[in-house]
Amino acid sequence: MSELHDRHRVVLPDWLALYYEDPLEITHGEGRHVWDAEGNKYLDFFGGILTTMTAHALPEVTKAVSEQAGRIIHSSTLYLNRPMVELAERIAHVSGIPDARVFFTTSGTEANDTALLLATTHRRSNTVLAMRNSYHGRSFSAVGITGNRGWSPTSLSPLQTLYVHGGVRSRGPFAALDDDAFIEACVADLKDLLGHTRAPAALIAEPIQGVGGFTSPPDGLYAAFREVLDAHGILWIADEVQTGWGRTGEHFWGWQAHAQNGPPDIVTFAKGIGNGMSVGGVVARSEIMNCLDANSISTFGGTQVTMAAGLANLSYLLEHDLQGNARRVGGLLIERLRAVAAQDPGVREVRGRGLMIGVELTRPGTGLADPGRAAAVLEAARAGGLLIGKGGGHDTSALRIAPPLSLTVAEAEEGAAILESALRSTQ
Template identity: 85%
Template sequence: MTDDLLGRHRCVLPDWLALYYEEPIEITHGEGRHVWDSDGNRYLDFFGGILTTMTAHALPEVTKAVSDQAGRIVHSSTLYLNRQMVELAERIAQLSGIPDARVFFTTSGTEANDTALLLATAYRRSNTVLAMRNSYHGRSFGSVGVTGNRGWSPTSLSPLQTHYVHGGVRTRGPFAALDDYDFVAACVDDLKDVLGHIRPPAALIAEPIQGVGGFTSPPDGLYAAFREVLHERGVLWISDEVQTGWGRIGEHFWGWQAHSRSGPPDMLTFAKGIGNGMSIGGVVARAEIMNCLDANSISTFGGTQITMAAGLANLTYLLEHDLQGNARRVGGMLIERLRAAAAQVPAVREVRGRGLMIGIELTKPGTDEADPAAASAVLEAARAGGLLIGKGGGHDTSVLRIAPPLSLNVAEAGEGAAILERALRSTM
C-alpha cells in the first residue's frame, strides 16, 4: 500500500478507526481462502474480514447471485413485498429452532442486538438488562451499554441499566479454579444473588462464545442453567450468534445448542457470515415478542434485495457442502496442531475454541499477566509469513483470533498452522 493512501486515511477518518500492522495493507482482491494486497503479496486468510467471509472469497455462487440481482433491482425498502427477504426469512426461521419464529433483517450485528434489546425492553416493560462480563455486542449507544469489555466501551452513558454476571470466561476470575460442575453452580448462585438486588430485568444477552473477548466460553450447559432461573421470573434469553452462528463452531449450527437443556433462546441475533461479506444482520424471536411493538418500525436497508440474494446463495452453499462438518473436522485438526505447537512456547497460556473459531491467549511467561505487545508481534510475524489473523481479548488484547472461511481444507490448515508456529517461536 502506498504511503499516500495511508496519509489520506489519517486525514479524513477517525483516529479510533484502527488499522492492523505497523505498515497497514490494502486488500485488493481474494479467491477461496486467500487474499492479495496492493503490492501483489498473497496471504492465507485466517480472519475472513472479522468472521464475515464465512464460506470463501469470491465464491462464484454468491457473486453470480449478487450480479444477477443487481441487474434487476438493488433495493426497494421493506415497504414493498420482497421475495428474496421472505425466502431467506423462511429458511432462517426454520433453522433457528425457535417456535413460531419471526425474522427482522438489519444491516449489522450491532443493529441486530439493538433491535433485540428494543424488543425485550418493550415486551417486559423494563430497561434493566443482564449481560456477561468480557462481552461485546456492538458499537451503537444501546449495544455499548451492554458490552462488558472495557476496551470497547467508549462511554458509561446508556439508555439501559445493565448488571454483569459471571460465566463467560472459564479460566479467569473468582471461579476459575472450580471444576465445570461447581463453576456452573457458582455462576448460577451469582446470577440468583444479582436478581435479588435489582428490579426485574427484561433479558439476559449473552454470546455462547465471546468473540471480541478472545473466543472464551463457559462449560456446556451454563446458559441452560441460567435459562431455568430466568424463565421462572419471565426474563428473556437473547443469544448473540453474530460470530458463533451458521456452523462455525462445528459441533453445532448455533452456539446456543451447547446449552439446549431448556430449549432454544427467546431471541437470537445473527450477522457477519450469512452475507459472506454483504451487510446482513437480523433478529429471530417468537411471534409474541417480535410483534410487541406498538409503533411503526422499518429497516431502510435491512432485507434489501441484493443482500438477501447473497444470503440465500451463501446459505444454500453452506448447507449443500456441509461446511459445518468441515469446520468440525478441519477445525479439530487445526486446534490440536496449534496446541501441540503452543506447548513449546511458554508465553501461550491457553489454546481454546471450537470448529474454526480458535483463540490463542498470550501472557508474560510464568504469569497470568496479559501481553498485548506479544500479540501484536505475532500478528506482524504471521503477516510477514503470509498469514492474516486477528486479535482480541478482555485483558488488554492479548488473544490471537483464528477464524478462517469454513471451506478451509486440510492442506491450508496445515500451512497456516506452520506459519503461526514459526511466528510464535520467532517472537517469544
C-alpha cells in the same frame, strides 16, 4: 501504501482501528486467500472478522449478487420483497425457535439494538443482564451493555446493565472450580444479583465471546441460567453474530451447546450469513417480535441484493456441509496449535471450537497479558503470508483464528506452520 494511509488519517476518525504498523490494503480474494495492493498473497485466517464465511469470491454468491443487481438492488421494506421472504423462511426454519419471525438489519450492532428494543418493550423493563468480557456492537445502546472496557467508550446508556459471571472459564473468581462447580457458582451469583434489582428484561450473551478472545463457559451454563431466568420471566437473547451458521463445528448455533431447555427467546445474527454483504437480523417468537405498537421500517435491512447473497451463501453452506468441515478441519487445527503451544511458555491457552480458535498469550510465569507480543505475532504472521486477528478482555493478548469454513486440511497445516514460525520468532 503510505499515501493511502496518510489520506485515511486525514478524513477518518483516530479511533478507527487499523491492523499492522504498515496497514494493509486488500484488493481481491479467492477461496481462502487474499492479495494486497502490492501483489502479496495471504492465507486468510480472519475472514473480514468472521464475515467471509464460505470463501472469497464464491461463484454461487457473486453470481446471485450480479443477477439480482441486474434486476433491482433496493426498494426498502415498504414493498414486498421475494428474496427477503425466502431467506426469512430459511432462517426461521433453521433457528429452532417455534413460530419464528425474522427482521433483517444491516449489521450485528443493529441486530442487537433491535433485540434490546424488543426485550425491553415486551418486558416493560430497561434493566438488562450481560456477561463480563462481552461485546455486542458499537452503537450507543450496544456499548452500554458491552462488558469489555476496551470496546465501551462511555458509561452513559439508556439501559441499566448488570454483569454476570461465567463468560470466561479460565479467569476470575471461579476459575479454579471444576465445570459443575463453576456452573453452580455462576448460577448462585445470578440468583444473588436478581435479589438486588428490579426484574430485568433479558440476559444477552454470546455463546462464545468473540472480541473477548473466543472465551466460553462450560457447556450447559446458559441452560442452568435459563431455569433461573424462566422463573422470573426474563428473556434470553443469544448473540450469534460470530458463532452462528456452523462455525463451531459441533453445532449450527452456539446456543445449542446449552440447549437442554430449548432455544433462546431471541437470536441475533450477522457477519457470515452475507459472506461479506451487509446482512444482520433478529429471530424471535411471534409474540416478542410483534410486541411493538408503533410503525417501523428498514430502509436498507433486507434489501434485495443482500438477501440474494444470503440465500446463495446459506444454500452453499448447507449443501456442502461446511459445519462438518469446520468440525473436522477445526479439530485438527486446534490439536496442531496445542502441540505448538506446549513448546511455548508464553502461550497460556489454546481454546475454541471448530474454526473459531483463540490463542492467549501471557508473560511466562506470570499469567499477565502480553499485548506487545500479540501485536508482534500478528506482524510476523503477516510477513509469513498469514492474516489472523486479535482480541481479549485482558489487554488484547489473544490471537483470533477464524478462517472461511471451506478451509482445507492442507491450508490448515500451512497456516499452523506459519503461526508456529511467528510465535517462535517473537519469543
